[in-house]
Amino acid sequence: GAVVSQHPSRVICKSGTSVKIECRSLDFQATTMFWYRQFPKQSLMLMATSNEGSKATYEQGVEKDKFLINHASLTLSTLTVTSAHPEDSSFYICSARRITGGLLNTEAFFGQGTRLTVV
Amino acid sequence: GENVEQHPSTLSVQEGDSAVIKCTYSDSASNYFPWYKQELGKRPQLIIDIRSNVGEKKDQRIAVTLNKTAKHFSLHITETQPEDSAVYFCAASPRNNDMRFGAGTRLTVKP
Numbered sequence: 383g384a385v386v387s388q389h390p391s392r393v394i395c396k397s398g399t400s401v402k403i404e405c406r407s408l409d410f411q412a413t414t415m416f417w418y419r420q421f422p423k424q425s426l427m428l429m430a431t432s433n434e435g436s437k438a439t440y441e442q443g444v445e446k447d448k449f450l451i452n453h454a455s456l457t458l459s460t461l462t463v464t465s466a467h468p469e470d471s472s473f474y475i476c477s478a479r480r481i482t483g484g485l486l487n488t489e490a491f492f493g494q495g496t497r498l499t500v501v
Numbered sequence: 502g503e504n505v506e507q508h509p510s511t512l513s514v515q516e517g518d519s520a521v522i523k524c525t526y527s528d529s530a531s532n533y534f535p536w537y538k539q540e541l542g543k544r545p546q547l548i549i550d551i552r553s554n555v556g557e558k559k560d561q562r563i564a565v566t567l568n569k570t571a572k573h574f575s576l577h578i579t580e581t582q583p584e585d586s587a588v589y590f591c592a593a594s595p596r597n598n599d600m601r602f603g604a605g606t607r608l609t610v611k612p
Contacts, residue, residue, distance in 0.1 A: 427602075
């Protein structure tokens with residue numbers, strides 16, 4: 383299957399600082415990537431849809447000024463958590479979908495996730 | 502938007518027994534329904550998927566059924582093994598790119 387790489391896998395930062403998380407599709411081009419947040423023992427909550435060359439689409443309740451998303455190329459999307467607070471501590475995971483045989487609605491490949499701890 | 506509900510939240514079975522997880526969705530436009538398995542601390546991995554033009558799909562011990570009229574789909578695991586223990590997520594995709602997940606089911610297979 384396709385490979386999506388996410389970096390870093392773990393990060394600890396101080397309150398008030400910003401953290402950047404990268405998501406790369408290694409062997410395919412992804413015009414759209416997705417960012418999810420997962421609390422312990424809970425489901426994957428869609429935060430935003432990252433579109434290459436245009437603004438991200440944020441889900442209701444997600445602050446776009448706090449979670450900055452940039453999709454500068456067909457293989458890279460970044461999520462920056464600005465002015466992080468302890469309540470932002472969570473598992474953040476990205477995914478990308480590959481167009482297969484003209485089918486747009488296909489399997490999503492996930493990055494390995496980033497465990498963010500804000501102290 | 503699409504809303505996916507998943508039941509049960511936890512499921513414990515004896516090795517060799519079958520396990521069934523059920524999901525419902527709200528958006529009749531959804532046409533793609535994948536199931537993901539997530540082990541602790543790892544990324545979700547696709548185990549099986551089904552499209553709206555198919556009612557059932559099977560892959561060895563795993564099968565998925567879809568009832569479009571009722572807007573529900575189910576995952577069936579037969580002859581369960583301890584390594585099947587994980588959290589399973591269903592999802593529904595109403596558009597070309599969007600994907601919404603159920604709350605997850607923690608499956609425990611007791612040896």
